[in-house]
Amino acid sequence: MQGLMMDMPLLVSGILQHAARHHGDTEIVSRRTEGDIHRYTYADCERRARRLADALTREGVSIGDRVATLAWNGYRHLELYYAVGGMGAVIHTINPRLHPEQIAWIVNHAGDVHLAFDTTFLPIVEAIAPHCPNVRSWIAMVDEERQPASDKVANLVNYERLLAGGAEGYRWPEIDERSAVGLCYTSGTTGNPKGAMYTHRSTVLHAYASALPDAMGASSRDCILPVVPMFHVNAWGLPYSCPLVGAKLVLPGAQLDGKSLYELFEAEGVTYSAGVPTVWLGLLQYVGQAGLKFSTFSRTVIGGSACPPAMIRAFQEQYGVEVIHAWGMTEMSPLGTLCRLQNKHLKLPPEAQQRLLEKQGHVIFGVDLKIVDDDDRELPWDGKTFGNLLARGPWVLREYFRGEGGDPLKYDADGRGWFPTGDVATIDADGYMQITDRSKDVIKSGGEWISTIDLENLAMAHPAVANAAVIGVPHPKWDERPLLVVVRKAQAEATREELLAFYEGKVAKWWIPDDVRFVDAIPLGATGKILKTKLREQFRDYRLPGA
Numbered sequence: 174m175q176g177l178m179m180d181m182p183l184l185v186s187g188i189l190q191h192a193a194r195h196h197g198d199t200e201i202v203s204r205r206t207e208g209d210i211h212r213y214t215y216a217d218c219e220r221r222a223r224r225l226a227d228a229l230t231r232e233g234v235s236i237g238d239r240v241a242t243l244a245w246n247g248y249r250h251l252e253l254y255y256a257v258g259g260m261g262a263v264i265h266t267i268n269p270r271l272h273p274e275q276i277a278w279i280v281n282h283a284g285d286v287h288l289a290f291d292t293t294f295l296p297i298v299e300a301i302a303p304h305c306p307n308v309r310s311w312i313a314m315v316d317e318e319r320q321p322a323s324d325k326v327a328n329l330v331n332y333e334r335l336l337a338g339g340a341e342g343y344r345w346p347e348i349d350e351r352s353a354v355g356l357c358y359t360s361g362t363t364g365n366p367k368g369a370m371y372t373h374r375s376t377v378l379h380a381y382a383s384a385l386p387d388a389m390g391a392s393s394r395d396c397i398l399p400v401v402p403m404f405h406v407n408a409w410g411l412p413y414s415c416p417l418v419g420a421k422l423v424l425p426g427a428q429l430d431g432k433s434l435y436e437l438f439e440a441e442g443v444t445y446s447a448g449v450p451t452v453w454l455g456l457l458q459y460v461g462q463a464g465l466k467f468s469t470f471s472r473t474v475i476g477g478s479a480c481p482p483a484m485i486r487a488f489q490e491q492y493g494v495e496v497i498h499a500w501g502m503t504e505m506s507p508l509g510t511l512c513r514l515q516n517k518h519l520k521l522p523p524e525a526q527q528r529l530l531e532k533q534g535h536v537i538f539g540v541d542l543k544i545v546d547d548d549d550r551e552l553p554w555d556g557k558t559f560g561n562l563l564a565r566g567p568w569v570l571r572e573y574f575r576g577e578g579g580d581p582l583k584y585d586a587d588g589r590g591w592f593p594t595g596d597v598a599t600i601d602a603d604g605y606m607q608i609t610d611r612s613k614d615v616i617k618s619g620g621e622w623i624s625t626i627d628l629e630n631l632a633m634a635h636p637a638v639a640n641a642a643v644i645g646v647p648h649p650k651w652d653e654r655p656l657l658v659v660v661r662k663a664q665a666e667a668t669r670e671e672l673l674a675f676y677e678g679k680v681a682k683w684w685i686p687d688d689v690r691f692v693d694a695i696p697l698g699a700t701g702k703i704l705k706t707k708l709r710e711q712f713r714d715y716r717l718p719g720a
């Protein structure tokens with residue numbers, strides 16, 4: 174027997190329509206590449222998104238077509254999310270920090286028919302345009318009077334002029350909720366990038382779930398500033414979950430240094446933010462040196478790579494900011510787990526609570542996890558045994574775009590598919606997951622695993638350490654041994670011996686790195702994560718003392 178409720182498709186256009194109708198005067202504030210601060214409301218945004226959708230339809234964009242962006246977090250980017258997705262086409266956000274050759278490859282693989290860009294990225298557009306024959310127009314997201322000229326790019330269009338040609342009477346189509354709405358490529362640290370193609374349904378469910386109190390806990394009382402870029406897995410869904418709850422949205426544009434962020438936090442009354450650990454290093458350093466405090470900022474989601482416990486403590490103890498450690502990946506829209514205390518944890522002593530909060534956390538309803546050994550046998554949830562982490566759920570990838578890489582799933586005895594995350598993790602009896610490492614980064618020493626994340630977290634707790642990374646280097650007896658690579662804080666002194674001694678009593682003796690190397694900077698990838706492949710290459714000729 175079928176239930177008798179309305180069959181209303183879950184569509185992203187519904188999210189913005191809701192925001193416009195029920196939070197119509199709530200503000201969206203953007204720092205523009207033009208240099209000024211732009212403000213308007215959800216009602217304005219929805220109106221302009223409709224005009225843009227109509228304009229794109231007139232340009233011949235149809236259902237399923239891919240429209241790409243190379244853009245910072247800003248209101249025009251948000252309009253593109255909804256205009257393109259809402260009309261039934263696919264918004265393909267590209268990471269501008271990738272190499273132009275890789276960007277051109279992605280544009281061609283995706284089959285993008287238009288590409289909208291912030292003028293900061295004109296040099297990239299000029300470099301790739303001759304290699305992207307399918308792109309019919311290159312849309313500069315800037316006021317008409319600032320429209321750039323380029324003799325290298327044919328069909329350079331102005332965003333505002335394009336939008337002005339669209340009619341406000343456009344009506345959002347009611348399409349199948351399983352239609353594609355968004356496309357993000359993985360960073361491709363190993364092999365070519367692969368595309369994760371989100372559906373309207375997966376995106377709306379992810380937006381609902383991520384806003385729950387034990388997840389991001391976003392509400393209409395919040396003022397949310399996503400530092401995480403809209404080209405990094407859709408800014409972790411915030412462009413969808415903020416209008417869904419009616420939160421004020423602050424989009425920081427290109428200026429992501431500590432000072433610019435702090436000023437925006439204070440000027441706009443930001444309560445809530447989200448970003449990878451490396452961006453917070455800059456902010457904390459700025460606020461620390463200038464002796465500042467936050468007046469409204471009270472919570473932040475940190476994820477994308479392991480958040481060092483020292484950072485969680487600094488936020489909490491020095492600034493009263495709650496850190497919500499989160500884990501996810503492009504293939505998971507991206508959210509899988511977030512770390513918040515449950516009722517039963519409230520009685521724990523502060524140290525035990527702190528240890529729990531350092532984990533990557535608990536799944537949100539919708540995602541299921543398990544850990545398995547190399548023969549795919551399920552492992553116990555005891556918080557100690559670690560294994561390969563598998564995930565399933567309605568916003569987890571089933572297959573890559575264009576079937577790249579074949580069927581990625583692993584099937585259980587009941588025939589249910591699980592996505593292998595490539596992470597190694599433990600899960601405790603309460604279901605809290607902790608990432609040990611990426612399987613390609615974990616160090617195998619004498620057949621036993623050493624977690625590089627644990628060693629990095631400990632190094633980051635040393636007062637002289639600004640940033641730290643641990644990689645495995647060849648060893649004649651143990652196969653691989655850990656090497657600690659450190660960036661020291663300005664004017665801080667710490668010797669190799671001091672840093673190695675710092676590990677004593679904190680980890681098993683055989684986990685302590687064999688050596689320390691000091692560098693000026695650690696290579697970061699396009700999403701601000703430590704690029705271990707590059708670091709390993711950098712130390713390719715390095716030999717351990719005595720090895």
Ligand code: ADP
Nearest residue numbers: 359360476477478479499500501502503608611
């Ligand atoms: P890529 O970095 O390859 O572009 P993603 O941004 O999707 O891809 O990264 C997903 C990966 O990032 C996860 O599989 C995991 O290894 C790592 N990651 C994400 N969040 C965390 C976290 N909180 N702690 C440790 N690792 C994390």
